Amino acid sequence: MHVKVLGASAGIGQAARTTSFLVDGNCLIDCGTGVADLDTDALLQIDTVLLTHSHLDHSGSLPLLADAHVTHGGRGLDVYTQQETISALQQHMFNGLLWPDYTKAAPGNMPWVRLHALEVGDSISLPDGIATALPAEHSVPALGWLLEGPWRALAFTGDSGPCLPFWHWISHVPSLTDVICELSYLSEQSALALKGGHMSPALLLPLLEILPPNVHVWITHTESSLRSQLLEQVRKELPSLLHLHPLEQGISIEL
Ligand SMILES: [Zn+2]
Numbered sequence: 444m445h446v447k448v449l450g451a452s453a454g455i456g457q458a459a460r461t462t463s464f465l466v467d468g469n470c471l472i473d474c475g476t477g478v479a480d481l482d483t484d485a486l487l488q489i490d491t492v493l494l495t496h497s498h499l500d501h502s503g504s505l506p507l508l509a510d511a512h513v514t515h516g517g518r519g520l521d522v523y524t525q526q527e528t529i530s531a532l533q534q535h536m537f538n539g540l541l542w543p544d545y546t547k548a549a550p551g552n553m554p555w556v557r558l559h560a561l562e563v564g565d566s567i568s569l570p571d572g573i574a575t576a577l578p579a580e581h582s583v584p585a586l587g588w589l590l591e592g593p594w595r596a597l598a599f600t601g602d603s604g605p606c607l608p609f610w611h612w613i614s615h616v617p618s619l620t621d622v623i624c625e626l627s628y629l630s631e632q633s634a635l636a637l638k639g640g641h642m643s644p645a646l647l648l649p650l651l652e653i654l655p656p657n658v659h660v661w662i663t664h665t666e667s668s669l670r671s672q673l674l675e676q677v678r679k680e681l682p683s684l685l686h687l688h689p690l691e692q693g694i695s696i697e698l
C-alpha cells in the first residue's frame with residue numbers, strides 16, 4: 444500500500460496545501476487543497492474518499508473533485524465518514540446553492556457522490572489493505588483513520604485533541620510503524636489547543652509514551668511560522684526509540 448502526501452499544512456499560501464493523502468491512486472484520506480495538484484487522469488482514478496471531518500481544510504476539494512468526474516465521465520465517488528459529517532455535507536455543501544447536489548441521482552443513474560455513514564471501529568476494504576475508522580476529539584464530530592497494508596500499518600489522528608481511546612487503540616496494532624499526528628499549537632498554548640480540539644507538544648508527549656518502539660511519528664497540520672518551534676518542543680522530550688519527522692507534501696509512505 445502506497446500513501447502519498449498531497450497536502451499537510453493547516454492553511455494555504457505559496458506552496459502550502461491542506462490535508463489530503465492519496466492511497467494507491469484510488470483512495471483519498473481527506474480532500475483538502477492538495478488534491479487540486481493532481482492531473483485529470485489521476486482525479487478520475489479516485490473512487491473512494493475517507494473523510495475525517497467536515498472542516499473545509501479537509502473537505503474543500505470534494506465538490507470540485509466530484510465536478511471533475513461529472514465533466515470528464517468519471518465513475519463518481521464513494522465517501523465514507525460518520526453521519527454527522529454526512530449531514531453537514533448535505534446541508535452546507537451539496538445543497539444546490541453552494542454547489543449542485545451531486546448526492547442525488549438523475550433518474551436511472553447512480554449519484555456522482557455516494558455518502559456512506561460509518562462509526563468508530565467500522566472498516567472499509569481497499570484494494571491492498573483495510574481502513575478502519577478511529578475515535579477523535581475535535582470541535583466538530585471527527586474521526587481518525589487506521590490504514591493496514593500487507594506489511595505495515597499507519598494511523599492518522601485527523602484533527603484531534605488528546606484522544607486517549609485513539610492512542611490506546613493504535614498501541615495495540617502489532618504492525619503499526621507510522622503515526623501521522625496533527626500539531627496546531629505550541630505547548631504554552633495548550634489551553635487553546637484543548638478548547639479547539641487540537642494538539643500541542645505538551646499534550647502529545649505523554650501519549651507518545653504508550654507507542655511501541657521504532658514507530659515513525661509524522662507531524663502535520665502545522666502553521667508554517669510555528670513548524671520549527673513545534674518540532675523542537677516535541678524533539679526535546681521525544682521518547683527514545685521513536686522517530687520524529689515533519690510530514691511534507693510529496694512524501695510517500697509504504698505500508
Ligand atoms: Zn478541523
Ligand SMILES: [Zn+2]
Pocket residue numbers: 453498500501602664
Ligand atoms: Zn484541519
